Amino acid sequence: MTILIDRDQAISSPALVPGAGDLAREPGGTELTIGLINNMPDPALKATERQFMKLLQAAAGPRRIRFHCFSLPSVKRSPEARWHVESEYSELTELRRHRFDGLIVTGAEPIAPELDQEPYWRDLTELIDWAKVNTRSTIWSCLAAHAAVLHLDRIERRPLPAKCHGIFDCEAVTRDPLTRAAPAPLKVSHSRLNEIAESDLVEAGYQVLTRSAKAGVDTFVRQYASRFVFFQGHPEYDALSLQREYLRDIGRYLARERDNYPHLPVSYFDASTEEKLVRFEKQARHQRHPALSNELPALNLRADIAAGSAAAALFRNWLQYLGAGTDASVLAR
Template identity: 85%
Template sequence: MTILIDRDQVVSSPALVPGEGDLVRDHAGADLTIGLINNMPDPALKATERQFMKLLQAAAGPHRIRFHCFSLPSVKRSPEAKWHVESEYSDLSDLERGKFDGLIVTGAEPIAPELDQEPYWQDLTNLIDWAKTNTRSTIWSCLAAHAAVLHLDGIERRRLPAKCHGIFDCDVVTRDGLTRAAPAPLKVSHSRLNEIAESDLVQAGYQVLTRSPQAGVDVFVRQYASRFVFFQGHPEYDALSLQREYLRDIGRYLARERETYPRLPVSYFDAATEEKLARFEKKAAHQRHPALANELPGLNLRADIGAGNAAAMLFRNWLRYLGADADASVAAR
């Protein structure tokens, strides 16, 4: 399925986007074809579609975007999520037959102890190899970034002592078109149990663009025939994404599906909410039962989380990079 994204068009989900004939035709830039390989776990599947479509729409400028959703067939899905993918997404075999300017590849929820033991590993590495020469640029997000550098250069991720989870201030450390006009600092959502060490990346020839004193490397790049852009964070997350993950992990703790109570996301909830959640944690340790989730307090976020500003800037610059050759072709006609 091809979804046409125009900057003036309301986008809510693939199923609700109007057909080509319903879109505004007055645009100066060339069309860009973008693929999203959405491997996120089932509860985040549709939210991830919306987040990336809204980002692309906000960043599109004069370009109209032909947007295709895919998912690796080897990613485990519930019947409901599998039906959604089969009915709303393009078949992965269509990717190689198309001409894509850019690709966005998300991670998946880990199942195996090692990345190269995941059931989707072969499909993912085939995609990495294909993208090197068949896109102008590809974004690898979070776990997909870790998998890509492992496949490309044998760089192993390292387990963190505690989950990196929250909004982190990131600094631009290398001038690059991708970070042009970046706010200082960039506030970016991170949610991961592992990290790639900056020293390993630099030694292998990657260029680090942004980093956080707390969260480490944020954005890094490497040039092949395609420009590969790697996010250790989640710039696409909306304001409530980290809250949903935190509440999910509390639910898993109460149901005894995980042994440890989740830590608060960093720089995310306001001070009053953090105090209420600390009291709830103490209660959960003594009354560990799924029904206790009904007593969770109301949650309020900090007023200054501001993660969306960094995402809008990064994607605007990425589309500008993708559109440079396309605009030149349009102007030459």
């Protein structure tokens, strides 16, 4: 599937493809070809498409973007999600038949004890090796970032004592074109059970760009023929993404599909909502049943989460890098 995007094209569904004749090319604009390798779990599959498409649209400026969707065929899917991928996505073999300026690769929900035991591991490592020399830059998001550094440098992720889940203030720790004009602090969504230690990254030659005092390393990079950009967080998440994950985990707890009740996302719900959710947790521990989800209180987010502001800056700078070609010095002027 190829979707042509410009900043004036409304995006209501990933399946709606505007005709090429409907897109006005602005003077001085460039065209970029970007692929999304969407390996997110089935419930987040379509939301991830929309999030990245809207980000690219908002960041595109005068550029026109040809946006192709792919998914690793070895990622296990429900019949409904598999039908969506087969009918709306391009075959992964098409990736190697075209020139891509940039790739965005997402993680998949883990099902094996170790990353290199996942059923999609071979497909993913082949993609990593291909992207090193066949793109100008590739973004590796969350679990995909952990998998990439494991394959590239045998850097092992470390399990966290509790899930890192919420909105975290991240600070730029070095000057880089990717974070130019970004808000300070960058408020970034994180949702993970593991982390990559900054000391391991620095020792292996990676450059850390942003970090959080509470969540650790946020964004880091490494230069090959392609510039690899790694996000431990999810800057693409919209305002309700963490809420959807939290409610999903509550549902799994009530259905006895997980043992532990999920922690509240950090700096996400307002104080009144947090109080209501604490009371609901106590009730859920005593009356553990799927029907109890119908008694969840109304949820209100904090007013200062600034969803999307960090992503807008990062992706605008990333597209500028792609548009400038491989000479990153153009961006540093």
